[in-house]
Amino acid sequence: MTERIHPTQPIAGQKPGTSGLRKKTPVFMGPHYLENFVQSIFDVVGTAGKTFVLGGDGRYFNDRAAQVILRMAAANGAARVIVGQGAILSTPAASHLIRLNKTDGGIILSASHNPGGPHEDFGVKFNMPNGGPAPEAVTEAMYRRTTEITEYRIWEGQDIDLSRLGRQEIGAMAVDVVDPVADYAALMESLFDFPAIRAMFQGGFAMRMDSMCAVTGPYAVEILENRLGAAKGTVVNATPLPDFGGMHPDPNPTWAKALMDEMMGPEAPDFGAASDGDGDRNMVVGRGIYVSPSDSLAVLAANAHLAPGYAQGLAGVARSMPTSAAADRVAAALGIAHFETPTGWKFFGNLMDAGRATLCGEESFGTGSDHVREKDGLWAVLLWLNILAARRQSVATILAEHWARFGRNYYSRHDFEAIPVEKADSMMAALRGQLAALPGRTVEGMQIEAADDFAYTDPVDGSVSTGQGVRVIFAGGSRFVMRLSGTGTEGATLRLYLERYAPGPEGLTLDPQEALAPVIRAAESLARISGFTGRDRPDVVT
Numbered sequence: 001m002t003e004r005i006h007p008t009q010p011i012a013g014q015k016p017g018t019s020g021l022r023k024k025t026p027v028f029m030g031p032h033y034l035e036n037f038v039q040s041i042f043d044v045v046g047t048a049g050k051t052f053v054l055g056g057d058g059r060y061f062n063d064r065a066a067q068v069i070l071r072m073a074a075a076n077g078a079a080r081v082i083v084g085q086g087a088i089l090s091t092p093a094a095s096h097l098i099r100l101n102k103t104d105g106g107i108i109l110s111a112s113h114n115p116g117g118p119h120e121d122f123g124v125k126f127n128m129p130n131g132g133p134a135p136e137a138v139t140e141a142m143y144r145r146t147t148e149i150t151e152y153r154i155w156e157g158q159d160i161d162l163s164r165l166g167r168q169e170i171g172a173m174a175v176d177v178v179d180p181v182a183d184y185a186a187l188m189e190s191l192f193d194f195p196a197i198r199a200m201f202q203g204g205f206a207m208r209m210d211s212m213c214a215v216t217g218p219y220a221v222e223i224l225e226n227r228l229g230a231a232k233g234t235v236v237n238a239t240p241l242p243d244f245g246g247m248h249p250d251p252n253p254t255w256a257k258a259l260m261d262e263m264m265g266p267e268a269p270d271f272g273a274a275s276d277g278d279g280d281r282n283m284v285v286g287r288g289i290y291v292s293p294s295d296s297l298a299v300l301a302a303n304a305h306l307a308p309g310y311a312q313g314l315a316g317v318a319r320s321m322p323t324s325a326a327a328d329r330v331a332a333a334l335g336i337a338h339f340e341t342p343t344g345w346k347f348f349g350n351l352m353d354a355g356r357a358t359l360c361g362e363e364s365f366g367t368g369s370d371h372v373r374e375k376d377g378l379w380a381v382l383l384w385l386n387i388l389a390a391r392r393q394s395v396a397t398i399l400a401e402h403w404a405r406f407g408r409n410y411y412s413r414h415d416f417e418a419i420p421v422e423k424a425d426s427m428m429a430a431l432r433g434q435l436a437a438l439p440g441r442t443v444e445g446m447q448i449e450a451a452d453d454f455a456y457t458d459p460v461d462g463s464v465s466t467g468q469g470v471r472v473i474f475a476g477g478s479r480f481v482m483r484l485s486g487t488g489t490e491g492a493t494l495r496l497y498l499e500r501y502a503p504g505p506e507g508l509t510l511d512p513q514e515a516l517a518p519v520i521r522a523a524e525s526l527a528r529i530s531g532f533t534g535r536d537r538p539d540v541v542t
Contacts, residue, residue, distance in 0.1 A: 003075050003171065005151050008032045013053045014040070014146035016139040018344040022111045022126020025061050028122045032152070034065055038072050038107070039152035040145035043127050043293060044138065045105060048077040053127075055089025055180060056109025057215040057278035058240040063087050065109050065124070067159045074173035075153035081173065084180035087162050088217045088240065090279030092368070092376035093184040095131035099372065100183055105129050110278035112147030113250035113365075117243035131371030132349035136465065181222050188223055191309030191371060192382050196389040201229045205388075206269035209235045209381065210259045213245035215493045216275040219378055227384075249276050251283035251377070252542040253290060264288055271388065271395060275377035280345075281365040282377035284384055286395020289328030292512070292542075294324035294411045297361030299402050302384055304359060307383055309371070314358040316526055318351050320344070321454050321469060322481045322497040323363040324409040333406065342456050342468035343483065349373050350460035363497065365542075400508075407503040409477075410515040414538035415485075416494040416529065424484055424492035427532035430462040431470050431482065434526065438472060443525055444518040446474040454481075472526065482525040494533070496523055513541070 014021055014037050019035055028034050049508035054069055056062040068089035073081050082097055083089075084216035089097070098106045098271055098504035111123035126142070134142070160168050160175050168175045209224055209499045211217035219236035224230040237245065248255040263272040263285040279507040284291040291299070301317045304310040316337035317327050328341070331338035339357055341347035345366065351357035352370040361367040366375035384395075391398060438451035454468040498516045502508055523529065532537050 002157065003153065003155050005153055006032070006035070008036055008149060009152050010147050010149055011036050014461065015143045018124065019112060019133060020108070020123050020124035022114065022121055024374055025116075025118060025120060025122040027055075028065070028124075029061060034068055035072065035152045035154065036146060036149055036391070037124060038069055039076075040073065040142050040149055043077045043145050044141045044151075044434060045126065047073060049079050051080040051082070051101065051102040052078060053082045053089070053094050053101070053103055053106030055084035055087055055094050056117075057090070058074040058086070058088050058242065059111065059122065059244070059277065060118055060120070061122050062109050062242070063162070065122075066093060066162065068105055068154070070160055070175060071155040071157075071170060072153060074155045074170035078173050080176065082176045082178055083162060085162065085165060085177050086180075087237060088180045088215060090180070090219060092185070092280055092372050092374045092379065093180060093219070095127060095372040095374040096184055096187055097130065097178070098127055098131040103129065108278070112278050113276040113281055115244065115248050116277065120243070121281075122304045126350075127373070130349060131455075133344070133346040135349070137463075158372065159165040160188055166186050168505045172535060178485040181219050184219060185223050185227065186378065187371060188382055191229065191379075192307050192386045194228060197382075197385045198229045200385070200389040201231075205271070206231065207234055207273070208259060208269050210251070210255065210272075211235055211238050212247050212249040212251065212274060212276065213237045213241045213395065214249040214275065214277045214279070215240050216279040216378055219279065220275070223378065223382070225409050244277065247448045251276050251281050252540065253283070254540045254542065256283055259283075260285065260290070266430065271385070273381040273384070274363070275381070279377050280375040283365055284381065284395070286399070289399060289482050291395065291399065292324075292363065292411050293363050293365045293367065294326050294409060295399065295402070296384075297323065297359070297367055297537070298326035298330050298406070300367065300380065300404060301327050301334070301359050302406075303387045303391070304383065307386040310358065310369070315355055316351070316357040318348050318360040320355040320362040322413075322483065322495070323361060323470070324411040324499050325477065325501070326406065326409040326411075329406045339459070340452065342465050345373075345375050347456070347465070348460070350458055354460045356460070363411070403508045404504060407501060408508045410500045410502060410510070410512045412498045412512050412516055414496040414498070414520075415540040415542075416496070416533055417539040418491035419494055419533050419535070421492045423532050424494055427485065427494070427527060427529065428470065428482065430532070435470065438526070443522040446518060446522060447477060449473050449475045454532040472522070474519075476479075478519055480519050482523070482527060494529070496529070496538070498523065
């Protein structure tokens with residue numbers, strides 16, 4: 001192999017979003033595109049003598065990108081890279097390896113829940129030594145570096161054999177190829193009551209886990225079927241494929257329709273779950289009942305003490321601002337702190353590092369705890385299984401008892417995808433222009449109590465994040481939130497979050513869309529969504 005310095009020039013648009021840089025795969029495969037961004041990462045974080053973790057969700061171009069990054073790490077003076085066999089690592093498993101090995105961070109190749117394939121999406125993000133996504137100050141520095149880069153460094157030569165476990169070398173840099181599942185599975189076994197869950201399966205409990213032809217397949221088979229004794233075939237779509245088998249690997253009722261149909265059918269198993277492209281999201285379904293992510297976070301918080309890893313109780317619970325306030329009500333009952341942060345898992349990192357939050361969640365099907373610094377889909381499934389084994393009740397019964405105690409936060413998210421950016425920006429600007437005049441108005445029979453553009457001051461380091469989403473809050477706990485998502489690769493995605501609180505005991509069993517109808521109409525009236533976008537209905541409802 002020979003080390004080379006390649007001249008290059010800035011490429012426009014390499015600004016990371018909430019979860020790294022995401023673009024269409026052909027963009028990343030273009031001349032110098034991947035190399036420019038990776039060199040910018042290395043220039044910002046430094047590489048000399050450092051150790052990094054590398055892996056991804058196996059989507060198209062994952063294997064080739066990993067080889068490029070390994071050679072660039074060596075040329076930039078890294079001492080060691082720990083890489084998952086086949087360049088595969090789920091995002092939570094990568095976070096765990098960063099923390100377990102006390103490395104200097106890691107590069108994760110994924111576009112999460114976005115489709116994969118030659119013409120679909122690809123992504124690269126850097127995680128810090130705590131295992132969590134790089135904070136805004138770091139990603140901004142990376143972006144600035146992409147605007148001024150003039151060269152990148154790379155070793156040129158044969159590929160590393162990433163199918164073979166063990167140590168290899170690129171120049172002076174060690175490359176350790178590791179089993180992507182083993183260390184993560186051991187961590188899960190330390191947190192949950194595996195004997196109780198195993199006994200539940202032996203007693204006839206049945207579940208379906210849809211891994212959506214994505215990265216959690218090998219993890220779910222090893223843990224659920226091999227270690228916990230679930231029936232063979234419990235995990236479906238278990239083989240990760242570069243194009244996710246043509247599936248959209250987003251675990252929600254729209255894209256995991258086959259699982260939803262099974263769970264709502266006459267032969268439904270006791271429990272259903274799905275995970276996404278890189279393994280950090282989850283959907284939970286009981287026999288005949290769907291569990292919203294906001295309700296899931298609240299139920300997990302209320303019952304976490306049933307799992308050995310959380311028997312000592314929780315320090316606090318944190319949720320993203322668009323997530324329903326259901327978890328806040330649990331935290332208040334438990335006498336622990338609760339936090340409301342902007343969207344993006346990186347905002348939970350400081351709270352967990354400071355010991356102020358144990359469980360965290362986002363309405364976008366992400367839940368996790370301080371065992372890693374990423375959301376963790378399979379972890380959430382296992383905590384649910386632990387709770388089911390301990391309480392010996394169905395999902396439906398657990399939800400009904402939860403709502404009877406805490407009330408119900410009816411909740412839904414409506415996604416309007418691939419809107420022309422200028423139309424989306426005009427709509428948001430028009431809504432922001434109304435905010436100061438909205439409090440006191442009555443819309444759809446609901447009085448507006450407050451309206452703002454959410455800003456967050458981090459209670460640990462004092463950093464401030466502004467412009468995080470427009471909130472319109474009604475008296476009695478109802479509200480809607482609007483923001484433009486930073487995870488798409490084409491146009492703008494408008495996310496409309498809708499919430500209505502029912503304290504009980506009446507009105508706890510309505511259809512969510514029926515319960516939320518006045519809030520939906522209020523959002524349309526105030527934001528004029530159809531007028532600005534030309535859309536009379538969302539693309540995805542969750």
